[in-house]
Amino acid sequence: MDDVADPRFRVLFEPVKIGPVTAPNRFYQVPHCTGMGYSHPMTLAAMREIKAEGGWGVVNTEYCSIHPSSDDLPAPFCSLWDDGDIVNMAAMADGVHRHGALAGVELWYGGQRSSNNHSRLATLSPVSMPVSQAPWQSQRMDLADIRTYRGWHRDAARRARTAGFDIVYVYAAHTYLLGQFLDPAGNRRSDDYGGSFANRTRLLREVLEETCEEIGQSCAVALRIEVLNEDGGGRDERSELLQSLSPLVDLFDVTIPDYAVEMGVSRFVKEGSLETHVAHVKALTGKPVVSVGRFTSPETMLGQIRRGVLDFIGAARPSIADPFLPSKIRHGAFDDIRECIGCNVCYAMDGLGVPIRCTQNPTMGEEWRRGWHPERVNICRSPEPVLIVGSGPAGLEAAITLGKRGVPVLLAEAENELGGRVTREARLPGLSEWARVRDWRVQQLSKLPAVEIFRGSRMTRQDVIDTGVSHVVLAAGSRWRSDGLGRSSVAPIASFNDARVFTPDRIMTGERPSGPVVIFDDEHYYMASCLAELLAREGHEVTFVTSGSMVAPWTSHTMEQARIQASLLDLGVTIIVSHAITGLGAETATLTCLYSGASRGLPCGGLVSVTSRQPEEELWHDLQDAGLASLSRIGDCKAPGLIAQAVYDGHAYGENYGLAPAERAVRRERVVIGA
Known part of the structure; x- marks a missing residue:
């Protein structure tokens, strides 16, 4: 650690034992989605290897399916279904090992969260319930199904060990199968796997025991789990569970049920947001603990370790924005850290079924395909100005x-x-x-x-x-158009040629409408909602009209839609969905239903048109x-x-x-x- 430029940060570069393996430092890339999955193994391996090169001491996969009945497509995922998957997953583990880091794999079974669109198999869950985003249901697991599932998990753990992974995850968070068994509200079974606390935790305990048996002392066992029940309560019960599982677990990766906080955008959630929820786990379990918090500040990271909150600085998005963040801290190149902005465009792309990208790091996802590197470029042979x-x-x-x-x-x-x-x-x-x-x-x-x-x-x-x-x-x-041209109108709207029509550009340069303000959102991302919040906070009476079925529908991909709509309601903004503004009169804007075509007047002193942009x-x-x-x-x-x-x-x-x-x-x- 003598090569750490600033002695204050040496603690971040201390080796830390995780059961039978040792991480070279405290920088821990937690499992995170990539939009690459089993169909892009080289793309995935190259991206993860870059992070190891950049100094992350532990680099994990995304969620890795243990059986075809856990299928999340169109969202891509890794798999360890058979020996062919071993070869592909080994490519990632080998790349991570080339730079002295540990490789981890997160074994996953979705339960009722998986719709199995591709495999067409019935997914297994504690009770038969509607699956995610589809009009069909899961299959209730009987005792034979539970034994079968345990066998699948055990087989996947063995394949993970064979592929060369150092850390094998048991995944009991984010409302996937093991989390469904833990949930007192959702697990309504009356057999040995439901009802009481001991029964609801039985399957998790069995899977942990069998994973330990399968991988022996060659790999560490990590448990990803929430410190609260899905309804936000049950802290004491969960604490008892974590403490009782400690002998079976080498590392606890802890979080909370509210994914909009764990994965929150910077518009609503700031750095280190999980600390108050997870700070007790280290003392409770006596085992190494990792958690996330969109950590971008070296000082914040240092504080997490020195105050005993965490043993590892967990990161997904900061490792995407700057794969070389640890290396830059080591060498004192703090000005060179490319900090995550918390826009969640990375997460959006995974949900859309394509490799992730990053606003700050344009090389993300292009490491194999284009051969790009986040820190190096080739010198130009003929550098004409x-x-x-x-x-x-x-x-x-x-x-x-x-x-x-x-x-x-x-x-x-x-x-x-x-x-x-x-x-x-x-x-x-x-x-x-x-x-x-x-x-x-x-x-x-x-x-x-x-x-x-x-x-x-x-x-x-x-x-x-x-x-x-x-x-x-x-x-x-580009500049925002004022003529109404957009999704709802392929031609300019003549009555929008009016000084009372404001574009986002005019609002952002300080101009303001008078009288009742109508904001028309035909773009569907963040701009219109930000302007509505701005004007409402300034005291304007605001009506938000959108051609979408909800406020800012594209922000569903960035995990902020619900908070945006709730915040506007809290500010007293009137919201009208599935309508377009089709004209502007003397004192009203014409509001037209996109389904019925019916129109009516809406009081309007100034119209903010958020439709499209002109290059x-x-x-x-x-x-x-x-x-x-x-x-x-x-x-x-x-x-x-x-x-x-x-x-x-x-x-x-x-x-x-x-x-x-x-x-x-x-x-x-x-x-x-x-x-």
Whole structure:
């Protein structure tokens, strides 16, 4: 530990025993979903290996199914069903071991949480109940089914050991099968596996005992479990359970039932949110304890260890945003830590069935497919200068990537402040941590002498030509439309040509409507709800109209929809769903039902229209015949989207600049018949 730059943080790099194995430090990447699963084993292995390279002492899989009757598709998952899975999972374990870290696997059976859309098998659960998001039910387990399940789990533990994993999880959290047996409200069995506390915990105890028997002293046993019952009570009962299970468990991975807190967005949940819930477990069990808290601050991490709250700093999202976070703390490179912003775009992608991505880390999920690395880029062979117009998330990321490759960059920003949309949006309620997207990149640019920044420089065609730079990238962003064009209207709405129609841009620059305010959300992500909260807190009477069936429906993917809608109701905002604003009169907005077509007037002094965005593409058209060697668009001025997409687009431009088409090839992970 003599190589730890700041002696205060040496404790974070102490080895810690977990039963028969020893972690090289206290940085612990907990099991987390990836959107990769068993169909992308190389993609998965490369991503996890990067984290081990970055200094994470323990790197775990996502949930790993033990049998085809535990099938969560379209959400991808790992599997240890047969010997073929051993080979694929060993690729991850071997990659993690190459960097001296421990590899862990989380054995999983979903119970009534699994709909088994792909396997078409009946899922097993304590009682027959509707499965997740489907109009069919699970199969109640009889005693033979329970014995069969225990055999599946035992077989999977053996395969995990054979694949080379150091830590094998028994998964009793997040309302999956073992958690369903523990739940006093949901487990209504009257046999030896239901009713009393001893009966409800019987299956968990049996699975732990058999896992210990199966893996022997070659692997550690970890238990992922909640410290409360699903209804938020039962702390004393759970404490008794944890204490009684301690002899069977080498490490406790503890959390709470409220996933919207454990996985909460920064808009509502701040760093270290689980401490008050889990701080008692270490003293209670006498075993190493890990938990999460979206830890991004080294000081916060240090406090968790010094105060005896945790033995390991558990992380999912911070390890995605910066796989090299431990290494940077070790070497004192605190300014280089790419802090998670808590937007949950990573989680959203897994739920959509695609590999995760990250707003802060555009290389996430591209380690194998594109060969990208979060800390290294290839030096450009022919570093001809590049002019980037616009310093939003795409422009900043492109400038950093090019600068690291040794390419001279001129970065021109029309405003005096860098950051583009990030700067504006980070001022909205709850989104202050999103400014990290700008702040980290501006700080990194200060270290790159090849990048020159020109603030207050609104570029015209002639300005671009006068620079003498022949490679030009436009990253000028987009502006919100005021004409109603969007999901609900494919043509502009004539009556929206009115000074009383406000765009988000106008609100974010300080303008305000008068009289009753109607916000029309036809975009369905966070913007309209943030504006509603802002105006309601300022005292405006706000009616929120959405073409969706709920407020901000896309935020269901980011685990914040319920909290957004509840917060607006708490603020007195009137909510009208499944309607569109189709016109604006003298004192009313026309409200039209999307199902019946019926219309009525809604009192309106000012309309905030959140429908779609217009790319800032005027300069693009002006430069078409300017004789440039290359002219490109990136980010929102090409295709308005998420901040994560803009950052990715900027990074892709920087990585690909100067490469031949063959060098930009993207690998595909797929079955080729006969290959």
